[in-house]
Amino acid sequence: QIxxxxxxxxxxVAAQKLKIGxxxxxxxxxxxxxxxxxxxxxxxxxxxxLTSTLCLATGSLIxxxxxxxxxxxxxxxxxxxxxxxxxxxVAHTIGHVAATMSMxxxxxxxxxxxxxxxxAFSVLVxxxxxxxxxxxxxxxxxxxxxxxxxxxxANELNFNLTGFIEGMIANLAFVFRNILSKRGMDSVGxxxxxxxxxxxxxxxxxxxxxxxxxxxxxxxxxxxxxSQIGPNFIWWVAAQTVFYHLYNQVSYMSLNETSPLTFSIGxxxxxxxxxxxxxxxxxxxxxxxxxxxxxxxxxxxxFLYSQVDFSIxxxxxx
Ligand code: 3PG
Numbered sequence: 001q002i003x004x005x006x007x008x009x010x011x012x013v014a015a016q017k018l019k020i021g022x023x024x025x026x027x028x029x030x031x032x033x034x035x036x037x038x039x040x041x042x043x044x045x046x047x048x049x050l051t052s053t054l055c056l057a058t059g060s061l062i063x064x065x066x067x068x069x070x071x072x073x074x075x076x077x078x079x080x081x082x083x084x085x086x087x088x089x090v091a092h093t094i095g096h097v098a099a100t101m102s103m104x105x106x107x108x109x110x111x112x113x114x115x116x117x118x119x120a121f122s123v124l125v126x127x128x129x130x131x132x133x134x135x136x137x138x139x140x141x142x143x144x145x146x147x148x149x150x151x152x153x154a155n156e157l158n159f160n161l162t163g164f165i166e167g168m169i170a171n172l173a174f175v176f177r178n179i180l181s182k183r184g185m186d187s188v189g190x191x192x193x194x195x196x197x198x199x200x201x202x203x204x205x206x207x208x209x210x211x212x213x214x215x216x217x218x219x220x221x222x223x224x225x226x227s228q229i230g231p232n233f234i235w236w237v238a239a240q241t242v243f244y245h246l247y248n249q250v251s252y253m254s255l256n257e258t259s260p261l262t263f264s265i266g267x268x269x270x271x272x273x274x275x276x277x278x279x280x281x282x283x284x285x286x287x288x289x290x291x292x293x294x295x296x297x298x299x300x301x302x303f304l305y306s307q308v309d310f311s312i313x314x315x316x317x318x
Contacts, residue, residue, distance in 0.1 A: 016257075023254040024266045028274045030247035035275050036282055037240040038100070039108050044233065045225040048100040049209040050218050051240065056096070056202040059245030063195035075188035075196065082200070088180045089200035095173030097205065098166045105163030108279035109287070110156050112272045113295045114167035117149045119268065119305045121168075121175045130179070134308075141305040148298025155290040190252035198245070268302045 041051055067074040103111050120142045126132040153164060184193065226233050255263050276295065280287055 020254070020257050020262070023250060023257060024270070027247060027250040027254055027266070028271050030243050030250060031271055032275055032278045034240065034243035034247050035108050035112075035279060037236050037243065038103060039279070039283065041233075041236050041240045042100070042104040044229050044236075045221050046104050047213050047218060047221055048104045049097065049205075049212045051237070052097045052100045053202065053205050053209045054237065055100075055241045055244040056198050056205060058241035059195070059198040059248070060202050062242070062245055063192075063198065067195075072191065072195075075192040077188065077196065081184065081187065081196075084184050085196060085200055088177055088184070089197055089204055091173045091177035091180060092197055093201040093204045095170045095177055096201065097208075098173060099170035102163045102166035102170060105160040106156070106167070107158060107285045108283065109276045109285050109295075110152070110158075111163075111167055112275050112279075113149060113152045113298060114164060115171060116268055116272050116295070116298045116302055117145055117168075118171045118174060119264075119302055120145045121171045122178070125172070125175045125179065137308045138305065141301050141308065144297045144301030145305065146301075148294045148296070148301055150294070151297065152291050152294030155288050155294060157286050157288065157291075190255055191249055194248055194252045264306045265303070268306070269299055272299065 038051070042048065045051070063072070066072040099111070099115075102114065106114075123134060123138055123142060127134065153159060181193070181197070188196065229236070251267070254266065258266070279285065
């Protein structure tokens with residue numbers, strides 16, 4: 001009897017591990033495809049305000065169809081839910097546009113090296129805005145993260161200061177989004193929460209995209225891109241926008257199934273490494289040894305950061 005129960009339990013644990021493994025593998029694969037098409041589109045059609053808007057519009061459309069056809073049950077929300085979502089959507093919109101603007105100016109690999117600095121922003125925001133204190137090990141783990149990103153940046157062959165600053169703005173905005181979104185996610189679940197976030201961000205972003213770029217230059221830019229790439233260009237845009245939604249959705253599904261610790265290792269370490277390596281190979285990006293060393297140190301710092309036991313209470317010194 002005990003043996004049968006033990007086998008049953010072991011099978012369940014193995015099935016859960018397999019499920020998480022499949023979620024993670026699809027998340028990284030979807031993200032690699034998004035990054036490749038995102039860069040290809042931005043190279044041919046350098047209008048990040050429009051492409052960011054199209055990503056959110058495609059995600060919103062996919063979810064509206066899922067809700068209408070009952071593939072996904074629509075969330076039950078009230079005015080308070082949308083009010084609480086507003087600051088999260090503002091942070092998500094700023095982060096998304098800034099990340100896309102940065103990506104239009106720097107190599108995909110360098111953009112992900114900049115993003116591996118996100119834990120440093122997370123600690124600084126929590127410390128200075130929320131008065132939260134951390135174990136000394138957390139502060140120490142920031143040294144390789146910051147030092148590694150700085151080393152990689154100093155040796156980046158195609159360094160672009162504006163792109164670097166936009167990447168940093170995206171890091172900061174995503175930290176605020178993550179801190180704020182923890183509060184509302186439980187009521188509707190990860191997938192629907194991300195869907196509502198896409199819809200609200202789309203509404204916020206659209207007027208700004210029109211003001212910053214506008215239909216006239218989009219039309220001229222589109223014709224130029226189609227004349228250079230051919231009619232296939234529309235498929236690049238379709239891949240960029242659909243994969244943007246899919247990878248984000250699978251990342252929220254993964255978050256639902258794992259602890260934040262496993263999630264952050266899967267996110268920062270494995271996902272960024274997959275994208276950095278894949279994009280260097282596909283775009284044949286020139287990488288100097290010191291550049292690669294900086295990236296490795298920053299990612300190792302993130303690994304150290306994720307190993308710190310956050311459950312040890314530390315008194316806030318406000
Ligand atoms: C975006 O456009 O929102 C960013 O590219 C997202 O970046 P990340 O999911 O790789 O952090």
